[in-house]
Amino acid sequence: MTTLRMEEAAHAILARNDRGGYTVPTDRLYPFQWNWDSAFVAMGFATFDVDRAYRELERLVEGQWDDGMIPHIVFHAPSDTYFPGPDVWGTRHRVPTSGITQPPVFGMALRHVHEAALTSGMADAEARTKALFQAALRSHRWWLDARDPEGLGLVSILHPWESGSDNSPAWDEALARVPTTTTTAIRRKDTGHVDASMRPRDEDYQRFIHLVDVYRDCDWDPKRQWKKAPFKVADVQMTAILARATADLTHLAEAFGTEEDRTELAQMRRRLGDGLARRWRPHLSRFVSLDLISGADIEAPTQAGFIPLVALTLDDAQRSAVTAEIGRWLDGMAVGVPSTPAFSLAFEPKRYWRGPVWAVINWLIADGLRLNGAEDLARRIEQSTVRAIENAGFCEYFDPTTGEGLGGDTFSWTAAAYLVLGGRQ
Ligand code: DGY
Numbered sequence: 361m362t363t364l365r366m367e368e369a370a371h372a373i374l375a376r377n378d379r380g381g382y383t384v385p386t387d388r389l390y391p392f393q394w395n396w397d398s399a400f401v402a403m404g405f406a407t408f409d410v411d412r413a414y415r416e417l418e419r420l421v422e423g424q425w426d427d428g429m430i431p432h433i434v435f436h437a438p439s440d441t442y443f444p445g446p447d448v449w450g451t452r453h454r455v456p457t458s459g460i461t462q463p464p465v466f467g468m469a470l471r472h473v474h475e476a477a478l479t480s481g482m483a484d485a486e487a488r489t490k491a492l493f494q495a496a497l498r499s500h501r502w503w504l505d506a507r508d509p510e511g512l513g514l515v516s517i518l519h520p521w522e523s524g525s526d527n528s529p530a531w532d533e534a535l536a537r538v539p540t541t542t543t544t545a546i547r548r549k550d551t552g553h554v555d556a557s558m559r560p561r562d563e564d565y566q567r568f569i570h571l572v573d574v575y576r577d578c579d580w581d582p583k584r585q586w587k588k589a590p591f592k593v594a595d596v597q598m599t600a601i602l603a604r605a606t607a608d609l610t611h612l613a614e615a616f617g618t619e620e621d622r623t624e625l626a627q628m629r630r631r632l633g634d635g636l637a638r639r640w641r642p643h644l645s646r647f648v649s650l651d652l653i654s655g656a657d658i659e660a661p662t663q664a665g666f667i668p669l670v671a672l673t674l675d676d677a678q679r680s681a682v683t684a685e686i687g688r689w690l691d692g693m694a695v696g697v698p699s700t701p702a703f704s705l706a707f708e709p710k711r712y713w714r715g716p717v718w719a720v721i722n723w724l725i726a727d728g729l730r731l732n733g734a735e736d737l738a739r740r741i742e743q744s745t746v747r748a749i750e751n752a753g754f755c756e757y758f759d760p761t762t763g764e765g766l767g768g769d770t771f772s773w774t775a776a777a778y779l780v781l782g783g784r785q
Contacts, residue, residue, distance in 0.1 A: 363782065366749070366750060366782070367778075367782065369754070369775075370404070370754065370775035370776075370778045370779050371408060371779075373754050373770045373772060374401065374405065374772060374775055374776070376770065377770070377772045379393075379436065379437065381412075381416070381418070381419045382415075382420065382434070383398060383401045383416060383772045384772065385397045385756075385768070385771060385772050385773065386756065386768040386769065386770055386771050386772065388442075388553050389442070389550060389553040389554060389767075389768040390442065391439035391441050392433050392436065392437075392439065392442065393419060393420060393423070393433065393434040393436060394432065394433055394462065395420060395430055395461065395462035395463075395466070396462045396463045396465045396524055396720075398416050398417070398419075398420045399417070399464075399465035399468065399469035400465060400469070400720050400723070400776045400777065401773055401775075401776045402416040402417050402469045402473055403468075403472045403473065403776060404775060404776020404777070404779045404780060405473075405776070406473045406476035406477075407779045407780060407783055410473065410476045410482055410485075413469075413473045413476065414473055414485075414488045414492070417470060417473065417492050418488070418491075418492065419434070419436070420434060420466070421492065421495045422434060422436075423453065423455050423457045424495055424498070424499065425453055425502075427502055427506070427582065428499050428500075428501055429461050429502045429506070430462075430464070430466060430495075430499045431453070431458045432458050432460050432461050432462035432521060432522065433457060433458040434455055434456075434457050435455070435457060435458075436455060440549075441549055441553070442549055442550075443546070443547050443548055443549045443550070444569065444572060448569075448576075449572065449576065451580055452580075459572070459575055459576065459580045460519045460521060460522050460572075460575070461522055462521075462522055463522075463524050463597065463602075464496075464503065464598075464601055464602050465601055465605065466495075466496050466499065466605065467496045467500070467604075467605025467606065467608045467609045468601070468604060468605050468608050470489065470492050470493065470496055470608065470612065471608035471611055471612055473489075474489040474612060477489070489612065489616060493609065493612050493613070493616040493617065496605070497621060497625075500605070500606060500628060501624075504628060504631070505582070506582035506586070508594075508631075508635075509586060511631070512635055512650075513599075513631045513632055513633075513634045513636070514594035514595070514599045514635040514636070514639070514650065515594065515595070515599050515602055515632075516593055516594045516598075517591075517593050517595050517598055518571070518575065518585055518586075518591060518592055519568070519571045519572070519575070520535060520591070521568060523593075523595055523598060523664075525597070525662065525663070525664065525699065525713040526560055526564070526712065527560035527561070527712050527713050527714060528660075528662050528664070528699065528700070528713040528714070529661075529662060529700055529706035529714055530649060530658050530660045530662045531593065532660065532706070533651065533656075533658070534592075534593055534651050534653065534654070534658070535564070535567050535591060537590060537591070537653065538570055538591050539567070539570050539590075540563060540566035540567055540570065541566075541570060542566060542570050542573055543573045544572065544573055546562075546566065546569055548562070553768065554768060557710060557711065558710050558767055559711070560711075567591075570590075571590065571591055574588055574589070574590060575588075575589075590653075591653070592652040592653050593649055593650065593651055593652065593658065594649060594650040594652055595664065596636060596639050596647045596648065596667065596668055597649075597664035597667040599632055599635060599636055599668075599671075600667040600668040600669075600671045600672075600728075601667065601670065601671075601724075603632035603633055603636060603671035604670040604671040606625055606628045606632060607671065609625055610625045610626065610629060613625055632671070636668045637672060640668075640678060641659075642677075642678075642681065644659060644661070644665070644685075645684065646661070646665030646685060647664075647665050647666075647667075647668045648665060649664060660700075660704070660706065661700065661703075661704050662699060662700055662713075663697060663700075663718075663725070666685075666697070666725050666728065667728065668728070669682065669727075669728025669729060669731065669732050670727050670728040671728075673731075673732065674732050679732055679733065679734065682732075682734075683729070683734050683737050686725070686737060686741075687737070688701070689701040689702075693760040693761065694760065694761060694762050694763040695717050695744050695745075695747075695758050695760055695763045696717060696722075696741065696760060697722055697741060698716070698717055698760040699713050699714065699715060699716055699721065699757075700713070700714050700715045702715075702760070709760055709761045709762075710766055712767070715759075715760060716757035716758060716759060716766055716767075717745075717748065717758040718757050719745050719748075719749065719758075719778070719781070720774075720776075720777055722741050722742070722744075722777070722781075723780065726738040726739075726745075726781070742781045742785070743785065745777065745781055746782050746785060748763050749774060749777070749778045751763055752765030753765050753770075754770055754771050754774040754775050755767060755768070755769055755771060755774060756768040756769070756771045756774065
């Protein structure tokens, strides 16, 4: 297909997954609005329909809780093709939602959409950005209060689903401590849509649902959850995305924030930047998350170790170490960057976050490399992502060893990544 036909196909996927101002990640497998999917999708929409890009973020905010949390799923309309649905979460928001969150790409997306609106000269852009800026700021306050109560400068996930990298080898040790018993009956639907060999295992799901049971029993109260959590990881990917989104909000605060907002955002940035910088491990050439229950570094190699580049300026030694390390991960791969490298014992090229390549992760890694002056590698990763999509279609993820498309198809965020990264070629 020509680039133009591919762009039209990407637009068609976004139109097909539109459920009325919000976009499902893909039909049936993910039939609701997902938090970080929607933020990437909004940036994709901003390449051709800025009004619709704002709408995506506005509909996501309909799910924001009074305490500021933006949940990971907003159940705008019922569907029986997904487990666990609203009945399992048992939250009390007026629009039904899940009770956990997801990476706060929202602030990055808001700046992106706002800048597209300025370019296109949209009339109501100011008012829309202003309202969404306030929502984003409230959510960042929630992150620091609820997920860094001890002031580490790192925010924690209490559930692997929050990371977006559900079955990453990074969680193996911490998740193994979580019991497999559940009070909720598990009725997986995902393996009816996608081959089980590409999805998390049943045992993972037992632990995932055990965690949901524990937090529902805490009435979704952040302080009670923090005390009770059997899984608590200060995650460098999450912290980096929050830090980067904080920088983007700082930029927007020049026009839309008060003096106090600007001071507060500057403090947040410093706190997160310092926290992240302490997670650099020279012997691994990447950043590592911290298991707050065992107190140990999580050294398993995963894509998360490179995401801090979106928020930090590396020194020369770090920059050359990271670029060499990413080069090693790309070596021998048909398409990179693998979510787990082939040299790791945990590598499974087709199983979700244990090896496959994700277009939106490549988008973040390329952005981080470019911010750190590694333009050539950034372009190489962007080009190989665009080529992978052109060869295999708008799949959920790709086998790094063959480039085969895997998981769900006609995926919204892959379409968005194509539009944004393709536009940079
Ligand atoms: C799932 O159900 O696969 C999701 O990743 C949870 O958000």
